[in-house]
Amino acid sequence: MKINLKIQRFNPETDTEPRFQEYSVEIDPNARLLDALMQVKRFQDGSLGFRKSCAHGVCGSDAMRINGKDGLACKTLVKDLATGDGDTITVEPLRYLPVQRDLIVDQSDFFRKYRLIKPYLINDDPVEAGERIQSQEERMVFDDTTNCILCASCYSACPVLGENTAFLGPAAISQAYRFLADTRDQGFAERQPALDDPDGVWPCQNHFKCTKACPRSILITKRINQVKRMLDKAREAESE
Amino acid sequence: MIHQFDTVIVGSGGSGLYAALEASQRSRTAVVSKLYPIRSHTGAAQGGISAALGNTEEDKPEWHAFDTVKGGDYLVDQGAANILAEEAVQAVYDLENRGLPFNRTPEGRIDQRRFGGHTRNFGEAPVRRACYAADRTGHMILQTLYQQCIKNDVAFFDEFQVVDLAMNGDSCQGVVAVELATGEVHIFAAKAVLFATGGFGRMFKVTSNAYANTGDGPAVCARRGIPLEDMEFFQFHPTGIMGLGILITEAVRGEGGILRNRDGERFMERYSPTLLDLAPRDIVARSMLTEVRAGKGIRGDRKIDDYLHLDATHLGKEVLLAKLPDITSFCNTYLGIDPAETPIPVLPTAHYAMGGIPTDVYGRVVRDGQDTVVPGLYAAGECACVSVHGANRLGTNSLLDLVVFGRRAGQHIGDYVKQADAPQLSEAAADPAREWMARLTEGTSEHHGGHISDEMQTVMMEKVGIYRNAADMQTAVDAMQQLRERYRAVRIQDTGKQFNTDLLELIELGNLLDLSLITAASAANRTESRGAHSREDFPERDDDQWLKHTLAYLEGDTVRIDYKPVDTSIWEPKPRTY
Ligand SMILES: Cc1cc2nc3c(=O)[nH]c(=O)nc-3n(C[C@H](O)[C@H](O)[C@H](O)COP(=O)(O)OP(=O)(O)OC[C@H]3O[C@@H](n4cnc5c(N)ncnc54)[C@H](O)[C@@H]3O)c2cc1C
Numbered sequence: 164m165k166i167n168l169k170i171q172r173f174n175p176e177t178d179t180e181p182r183f184q185e186y187s188v189e190i191d192p193n194a195r196l197l198d199a200l201m202q203v204k205r206f207q208d209g210s211l212g213f214r215k216s217c218a219h220g221v222c223g224s225d226a227m228r229i230n231g232k233d234g235l236a237c238k239t240l241v242k243d244l245a246t247g248d249g250d251t252i253t254v255e256p257l258r259y260l261p262v263q264r265d266l267i268v269d270q271s272d273f274f275r276k277y278r279l280i281k282p283y284l285i286n287d288d289p290v291e292a293g294e295r296i297q298s299q300e301e302r303m304v305f306d307d308t309t310n311c312i313l314c315a316s317c318y319s320a321c322p323v324l325g326e327n328t329a330f331l332g333p334a335a336i337s338q339a340y341r342f343l344a345d346t347r348d349q350g351f352a353e354r355q356p357a358l359d360d361p362d363g364v365w366p367c368q369n370h371f372k373c374t375k376a377c378p379r380s381i382l383i384t385k386r387i388n389q390v391k392r393m394l395d396k397a398r399e400a401e402s403e
Numbered sequence: 404m405i406h407q408f409d410t411v412i413v414g415s416g417g418s419g420l421y422a423a424l425e426a427s428q429r430s431r432t433a434v435v436s437k438l439y440p441i442r443s444h445t446g447a448a449q450g451g452i453s454a455a456l457g458n459t460e461e462d463k464p465e466w467h468a469f470d471t472v473k474g475g476d477y478l479v480d481q482g483a484a485n486i487l488a489e490e491a492v493q494a495v496y497d498l499e500n501r502g503l504p505f506n507r508t509p510e511g512r513i514d515q516r517r518f519g520g521h522t523r524n525f526g527e528a529p530v531r532r533a534c535y536a537a538d539r540t541g542h543m544i545l546q547t548l549y550q551q552c553i554k555n556d557v558a559f560f561d562e563f564q565v566v567d568l569a570m571n572g573d574s575c576q577g578v579v580a581v582e583l584a585t586g587e588v589h590i591f592a593a594k595a596v597l598f599a600t601g602g603f604g605r606m607f608k609v610t611s612n613a614y615a616n617t618g619d620g621p622a623v624c625a626r627r628g629i630p631l632e633d634m635e636f637f638q639f640h641p642t643g644i645m646g647l648g649i650l651i652t653e654a655v656r657g658e659g660g661i662l663r664n665r666d667g668e669r670f671m672e673r674y675s676p677t678l679l680d681l682a683p684r685d686i687v688a689r690s691m692l693t694e695v696r697a698g699k700g701i702r703g704d705r706k707i708d709d710y711l712h713l714d715a716t717h718l719g720k721e722v723l724l725a726k727l728p729d730i731t732s733f734c735n736t737y738l739g740i741d742p743a744e745t746p747i748p749v750l751p752t753a754h755y756a757m758g759g760i761p762t763d764v765y766g767r768v769v770r771d772g773q774d775t776v777v778p779g780l781y782a783a784g785e786c787a788c789v790s791v792h793g794a795n796r797l798g799t800n801s802l803l804d805l806v807v808f809g810r811r812a813g814q815h816i817g818d819y820v821k822q823a824d825a826p827q828l829s830e831a832a833a834d835p836a837r838e839w840m841a842r843l844t845e846g847t848s849e850h851h852g853g854h855i856s857d858e859m860q861t862v863m864m865e866k867v868g869i870y871r872n873a874a875d876m877q878t879a880v881d882a883m884q885q886l887r888e889r890y891r892a893v894r895i896q897d898t899g900k901q902f903n904t905d906l907l908e909l910i911e912l913g914n915l916l917d918l919s920l921i922t923a924a925s926a927a928n929r930t931e932s933r934g935a936h937s938r939e940d941f942p943e944r945d946d947d948q949w950l951k952h953t954l955a956y957l958e959g960d961t962v963r964i965d966y967k968p969v970d971t972s973i974w975e976p977k978p979r980t981y
């Protein structure tokens with residue numbers, strides 16, 4: 164199938180504004196969008212900039228806006244974007260993160276917010292021997308959140324971030340849940356300040372856009388609401 | 404720009420991060436990685452990490468060590484295999500204690516499942532030895548280690564691609580790297596450098612490996628006169644998704660999945676009566692190709708890309724969702740099928756490099772058959788060759804290799820840097836790298852790298868694949884020499900400095916070409932069949948001549964071969980049957 168790739172370009176050394184450039188690519192409809200981008204890069208225009216690595220949706224490198232929706236280029240098939248010859252697929256960088264070049268964005272802010280919630284098991288009790296015991300049921304409570312590949316699709320999909328760039332964002336909060344809901348973790352108090360902050364969990368208005376965008380099927384909005392409830396409970400306990 | 408550290412770790416997959424956690428406690432450590440740490444390919448590992456915990460049935464490290472040696476067709480260094488199996492148990496507990504969410508048994512302990520070549524009592528029957536977190540065990544290891552690095556404030560230089568080593572005579576003094584964001588060349592002077600740059604499956608057309616798996620560490624070493632060990636042994640994993648090469652973990656078979664040919668026959672019964680579908684990978688991959696060549700593939704046309712079926716339909720939706728959710732999702736996304744209802748079309752995919760930078764059991768790089776250490780240089784993980792995998796790696800032993808030998812290297816570095824002097828480097832250390840990049844950048848482009856890369860991958864796949872013979876391998880050696888010649892005329896199209904991925908990818912292609920040449924030459928040289936190296940013209944293992952490691956030195960356009968003894972101090976080599 165012959166498709167048109169309409170790609171947002173920006174070279175900080177020569178451009179003042181982003182612009183669009185179109186490429187015509189002959190591609191198998193079952194191929195990934197990433198395959199089409201690679202074809203451009205390897206055979207038409209080596210200057211096209213984007214990140215990629217695993218090519219099957221597990222490393223989080225190639226999140227971008229694809230026909231206006233956030234997702235991974237390697238987990239999106241051409242046939243789901245174009246139905247016939249001459250169809251156009253529009254590709255843009257993620258939103259709310261500064262564009263560094265073409266489809267490459269600066270993820271510093273995203274990772275800074277991730278670090279704010281102390282994304283590691285907090286438990287200083289010594290383990291006597293072997294493993295800590297945890298039932299499979301306890302383990303499954305936070306199972307979906309352990310899927311996160313930190314691709315930032317949810318971040319770009321979130322309408323709240325469009326108005327308040329200081330908002331912690333969906334990924335960081337769902338990763339906070341990953342630890343708060345782990346029976347082995349004791350880090351609630353340490354994480355509370357970052358979460359229970361005007362820019363912490365509270366700006367979330369349940370748009371569900373993050374949940375829809377997440378390529379790893381994480382129930383992000385639900386997890387955010389659960390964190391909100393944990394914080395409410397802690398406040399109640401404090402005031403009692 | 405020149406940076407000064409005690410320790411520089413190149414690569415932030417499982418091995419690099421584990422070493423960093425150890426080394427950073429005792430020395431000023433920088434982790435330099437061309438990818439953001441959590442993008443590393445360790446995150447793609449699915450099935451599990453082995454350790455004889457004995458949580459679901461009796462198991463012993465000794466059985467694990469033996470399986471590793473036999474699985475590697477006796478080319479494994481047995482002392483190293485013992486260390487791997489012994490230290491496995493605590494290594495897995497450490498990961499759990501640091502937060503890794505393993506699947507659990509009904510008693511709340513780490514759950515374990517079967518994997519190829521792992522047996523009870525020296526080969527009696529399959530044993531449950533693989534500890535796992537659904538089918539994203541590598542993802543969870545990578546996340547857990549990265550999280551621990553955040554907790555311990557490890558210093559990261561993300562998206563810095565190492566392109567050269569700084570050597571002073573025989574000792575290592577640091578590395579030279581290009582920063583993606585700026586295009587600047589950075590020199591990292593260090594008392595100790597650890598390469599943990601992962602695999603290089605991208606030299607083959609069909610692979611489970613990431614775009615980033617281009618073998619940069621081994622290639623840089625090879626160009627600096629350090630030999631590469633056992634490069635002829637490259638593992639083809641039996642079950643890649645047809646056409647795409649995306650991996651379908653062996654855990655599917657560990658949970659009961661069955662390989663079938665076009666008659667619906669469970670053909671592994673004929674090839675491996677005891678272990679069946681859970682025979683080691685080299686054996687299963689060869690059996691599959693033999694079926695295809697006999698016209699028993701699903702299409703039946705005997706063509707090299709004919710495929711077989713991996714049948715998981717009898718496992719039931721629940722097992723698939725609880726234990727193999729990602730596999731289910733890959734099948735759904737890329738094939739439009741539900742593995743609970745439809746068999747998965749599979750064929751072998753280039754997967755794992757048994758060979759690599761030769762090291763001792765402390766991760767120290769050695770430069771010859773006498774184990775002469777290169778002062779200040781270490782390697783760990785898939786880019787290294789200890790050798791615990793010999794001629795064929797068992798599934799789940801690589802993730803284990805990362806944590807056991809990543810940690811051992813990190814600890815050894817912690818001691819080493821205390822007594823080593825800080826090297827003094829000037830900007831001149833980066834001159835060779837600058838020259839290389841200037842050559843790729845200057846002048847107008849004659850042609851781009853895309854076609855060269857395509858040809859390299861096709862030749863390697865067809866001529867240095869699962870079955871090999873002298874003529875094919877010689878064709879591959881010649882082809883690689885020509886492609887390296889053509890590579891010298893390649894010019895980049897991107898003239899910018901910032902985020903010049905064009906330049907960095909061409910450098911990676913140069914690395915792959917060097918490693919392809921070394922692999923083809925090492926393979927052509929070994930006139931026997933052992934593990935993953937299977938020759939039609941020399942079908943038998945030949946211990947009299949070939950029970951030795953290959954050391955391949957890249958010398959200009961040619962490869963010089965030398966050897967290194969194998970440690971067989973525990974088990975006498977025996978014929979390998981399953
Ligand atoms: C799909 C798949 C499934 C697998 N499943 C299993 C399994 O279930 N069990 C098992 O035991 N093994 C498995 N393996 C094998 C195992 O995952 C790998 O061998 C292992 O993860 C490699 O880890 P590593 O730390 O050596 O390298 P990687 O995780 O690949 O990391 C390499 C690092 O080096 C960096 N790097 C590379 N080049 C440069 C450079 N020039 N400059 C700077 N940095 C650089 C990269 O950025 C990256 O951080 C699997 C492999 C694949 C491909």
Ligand code: SF4
Pocket residue numbers: 310311312313314315316317318333334337376377378379380381383
């Ligand atoms: S929650 Fe989902 S969309 Fe958001 S970063 Fe994680 S994997 Fe990506």
Ligand code: FES
Pocket residue numbers: 214215216217218219220221222223224225226235236237238
């Ligand atoms: S390239 Fe890894 S997620 Fe797409």
